[in-house]
Amino acid sequence: MFDVRGYVVLVTGGSRGIGRAIALELARGGADVAVHFRAESARAEEVVRAAKALGVDARRFGADLTDREAVAGVVGAAARWKGRLDGLVTSAGIYRGPSLEEVDARGWEETERTDLEGTFWSVQAAAPFLRKSDRAAIVTISSVFGAHAAVGGAPYQATKAAVEQLTRALALELAPSIRVNSVAPGFVRTDMNRAGHEDPVFRQKVADSTPLGRWGEPDDIAPVVRYLLSRQASWVTGTVVGVDGGIALR
């Protein structure tokens, strides 16, 4: 339905969780997917196999996204793979929830460099390739915590707010050749949130606090990304779409 057939899309953080679901949803839509991973080569290869089983081409690309040169290398390799790049989804990210006092220099740096700089360097490296596409689009991954506060994890929240503003600033700067939008998931059952959804009390609390009555699944996020990349969204840029079951409505 939402048409990404024939697109070549790089999904960062594509070996697990939301990134994995996005890679496979794009594959279902007929896109060739470059699956970026940091450490989990075997899991990335599993995603590549699953994507190929859906009838598209796929390949894994490893890199540490906190290193600007490494990002340039991996984005260039992904773009050369098929000789084009039509989409970038910046799904690589980490979550840490320390209190103010617990945040040390390493903790700050780890969050900020992965979630914010990783996104920025990926866009910077991909832009020259995307400009050559007639359907170029970027989707960044924010979080409900990009606009709504919680106690604990202030660096993560500040970083996600920054990702949203990066989305708006780059949508303006890259217009009209590349569209840039963001998806802001709520609580999603992934490895990143394992501590949360495996705690019975917190698990119930999230479900009870969500108007739609449940945790999100990676497969709830992926179709929204597919729509935003598709031809049907060709007049949508600079927006943040919350995919959170309504948890922030009040």
Next chain:
Amino acid sequence: MSGSAPDPPRVALVTGGARGIGRAIVLALARDGLDVAFTYARDADAAARTAREVEALGRRVLARPSDAARRDEAETAVAATRAGLGRIDVVVANAGITGPDGWEGVSTDAWHRVLDVNLLGPYFTVASAAAELRRTRGSAILVASIAASSAYPEELVYSASKAGVVSLARSLAYALAPEVRVNALAPGWVRTDMTRALHTRPKAAAAIARGIPAGRWGEPEDVAEAVVFLASDGARFVTGETLVVDGGDSLVWTIGAER
């Protein structure tokens, strides 16, 4: 093969469906496989043309005149859709009017007319369909405008009515969860009859297109595809949101886009 009956086609009710964005929404939903009922204010010829286009897509259609400002007519439209097409899965509150020019001296009657159609109308439509949408676990989409979120004294009344629509989507999303999702759409400058005075004047039309980051006016289909997305299973975890479909226009402020 199992012996179970095939799923019945999903059914949408679109207010203000004869022309412009509403017509594009009706046709996009029909292309997506839904049967469609739509209301229209006055233009019976345009309604008949849109209805024929739906039939040509192989879908069932029901077109009826309705005053979007009236609660009883919203209830009648919902009842007629259920009677004629069997069910309602998607409600699109699209009917809307522009307001009086400017901010000064707006008459009480002009205020009431715009709020009745643009704000009370969507409320009446969704409220009338709420029980049926709960039954079908459906969704409602309210057409707002980017005028809701920036200064627009040239159309102060219209803008205020559309800001109300964004609020309506949030509260109704909360009220009707978990069975029904409710979202709003905020279109920017779209080429329709409503904006004809601007897009048919080459200089004015070009100035507006230049001001939009995407570099072009929106087409009714741009908005319609966003409706199809919000109505789809792909948006199953999206509720209470306002999806902005404006080519990036709302990013632009006085000096932000200068280099």
